[in-house]
Amino acid sequence: MKKLLGLLALVLLLGPPAGLVSVAALMNPAAISCSSGSLLVGDIPDSLTARTRDGRSIALNRQQLTHAATIMTVAGRTGDVGREGTIIALMAALTESTLRMLANPSAYPESLGFPNDGIGSDHDSLGLFQMRPASGWGTVAELMDPEYQARAFFGGSSGPNGGSPRGLLDIPAWQLLDHGEAAQAVEVSAYPDRYQNYQPVAEAILTALTRTQTAGRSAAAGGGLLVPETSRLAFPLPAGTYMNTDSFGPRIDPYTGEQRFHAGSDLAAPMGTPILAIADGIVTFAGQRGTYGGLMIIEHTVAGERIASYYAHMYDHGIHVAEGDTVAAGQLIGEVGSAGKSTGPHLHLEIHPGGANAPAVDAIDWLAEHGAAGLSGADVSTAACRAERTP
Known part of the structure; x- marks a missing residue:
C-alpha cells in the first residue's frame, strides 16, 4: 500500500494527466476508461426527461438543451476536458440553474437587458453556473453569455480568468476526484453534496445530444436506430444487494x-x-x-x-x-x-x-x-x- 501511495504522489508531482487517469484506475479496480471516439453534438431535441440519482424526474426543454449543447461544444474545443469533464460541467449547471441563463436584477438591473431564461436571486450570481462578478468570474456582460460561462468553468490555459477563480482544468488532479467533488471544487458552494444527484441527468443529456463516428457506422451497417457509442459500463444491481x-x-x-x-x-x-x-x-x-x-x-x-x-x-x-x-x-x-x-x-x-x-x-x-x-x-x-x- 505504501508503494502505491508513493507512486500516486510521484504521479501527482511529475506525471501528465494521462498518468493521473491510470493511477485512478489502479486505486479503484472498478474504474474504467473507455474511449468513445470523436464526439459530435447532434440535433437538439425539443425535450428530454431523465431522472436524478434520488429518482426525481427532470424535464428539460429545447432552450435548456441548447445551453447544454453550448457547454459540450466549448468542452470539445478545450483540451483535456473530455467526456468526464463535460459531465462535471453539466452536473454543475444543472444543479446551479437547471441549465437556465438567469438574470439577477436585484444585484445587477442591467442583467435583464441580456437574453435570459428567468430571474435568479442568489447573492450576485448570474447565468448557467451562477458565477459572481464580485468573485472575479467576469463582468455582467461576460457572465450573461453562455459560451463565456462555459469557458470560465473549464478554465485552463484557454480560460478567461488565468486560474483565478479556478476552473476545472485549474484543479490539481481533478480526474481523480468524484464528479460531484470536482464540480464543488469549481463552484465552492455552501451545499457541496448537491451535484452528485444530477450525474445521471448529465449523462443522459450527453448521450442524447452526442453523435459519434462509431455510432454512425453502426447505424449505416445495421440500419434503423442510431445509438451513440457508450463510454462506460455498469453492473445492473448495486454491489452487495444480490x-x-x-x-x-x-x-x-x-x-x-x-x-x-x-x-x-x-x-x-x-x-x-x-x-x-x-x-x-x-x-x-x-x-x-x-x-x-x-x-x-x-x-x-x-x-x-x-x-x-x-x-x-x-x-x-x-x-x-x-x-x-x-x-x-x-x-x-x-x-x-x-x-x-x-x-x-x-x-x-x-x-x-x-x-x-x-x-x-x-x-x-x-x-x-x-x-x-x-x-x-x-x-x-x-x-x-x-x-x-x-x-
Missing part, C-alpha cells in the same frame, strides 16, 4: 422439472432493489411480455457493436422508463420484482451482442470481460474461471 442464483446455459426448469436452456442470468435481490442500465442507450421496449413479466430492452453500441440488454420480471410500477427514452450507464431504470414466470424477486438479465434478435451470451461473463463498474469480486472470479475452462 446473489447470483441461476446461471446462463442448460438447467432444470423450476416449473416443469425438465432440462431447458436458460438464456439469462438470475440475480436474486429484495423486492424494489434499484435496477441500473448497463450502458448508455435507448429503450426499445418497456412493458409486460409473457413469461418475462415486466420487461425492458435497451439497445447500446459497445466498441462499435450493437448490444441489446434485457431486464425482466419487473412489475408495472417498477418500470421507470418508457420506450424511446435515452438512458445513461448506471441510471435507475426500474425495480426488482417477481412478475411473469418467477419463483421469487430477482432480475433476469440477458445480453444479446448483435441486437435484440441475436442470440444471448452469458451476461455475467460479458460484463466482466468488458470491465463493468460495480461487478463484485466473486462474479469476476467466476467469470475468469469459466474463461479458463473454455477450450
Whole structure:
C-alpha cells in the first residue's frame, strides 16, 4: 500500500494527466476508461426527461438543451476536458440553474437587458453556473453569455480568468476526484453534496445530444436506430444487494422439472432493489411480455457493436422508463420484482451482442470481460474461471 501511495504522489508531482487517469484506475479496480471516439453534438431535441440519482424526474426543454449543447461544444474545443469533464460541467449547471441563463436584477438591473431564461436571486450570481462578478468570474456582460460561462468553468490555459477563480482544468488532479467533488471544487458552494444527484441527468443529456463516428457506422451497417457509442459500463444491481442464483446455459426448469436452456442470468435481490442500465442507450421496449413479466430492452453500441440488454420480471410500477427514452450507464431504470414466470424477486438479465434478435451470451461473463463498474469480486472470479475452462 505504501508503494502505491508513493507512486500516486510521484504521479501527482511529475506525471501528465494521462498518468493521473491510470493511477485512478489502479486505486479503484472498478474504474474504467473507455474511449468513445470523436464526439459530435447532434440535433437538439425539443425535450428530454431523465431522472436524478434520488429518482426525481427532470424535464428539460429545447432552450435548456441548447445551453447544454453550448457547454459540450466549448468542452470539445478545450483540451483535456473530455467526456468526464463535460459531465462535471453539466452536473454543475444543472444543479446551479437547471441549465437556465438567469438574470439577477436585484444585484445587477442591467442583467435583464441580456437574453435570459428567468430571474435568479442568489447573492450576485448570474447565468448557467451562477458565477459572481464580485468573485472575479467576469463582468455582467461576460457572465450573461453562455459560451463565456462555459469557458470560465473549464478554465485552463484557454480560460478567461488565468486560474483565478479556478476552473476545472485549474484543479490539481481533478480526474481523480468524484464528479460531484470536482464540480464543488469549481463552484465552492455552501451545499457541496448537491451535484452528485444530477450525474445521471448529465449523462443522459450527453448521450442524447452526442453523435459519434462509431455510432454512425453502426447505424449505416445495421440500419434503423442510431445509438451513440457508450463510454462506460455498469453492473445492473448495486454491489452487495444480490446473489447470483441461476446461471446462463442448460438447467432444470423450476416449473416443469425438465432440462431447458436458460438464456439469462438470475440475480436474486429484495423486492424494489434499484435496477441500473448497463450502458448508455435507448429503450426499445418497456412493458409486460409473457413469461418475462415486466420487461425492458435497451439497445447500446459497445466498441462499435450493437448490444441489446434485457431486464425482466419487473412489475408495472417498477418500470421507470418508457420506450424511446435515452438512458445513461448506471441510471435507475426500474425495480426488482417477481412478475411473469418467477419463483421469487430477482432480475433476469440477458445480453444479446448483435441486437435484440441475436442470440444471448452469458451476461455475467460479458460484463466482466468488458470491465463493468460495480461487478463484485466473486462474479469476476467466476467469470475468469469459466474463461479458463473454455477450450
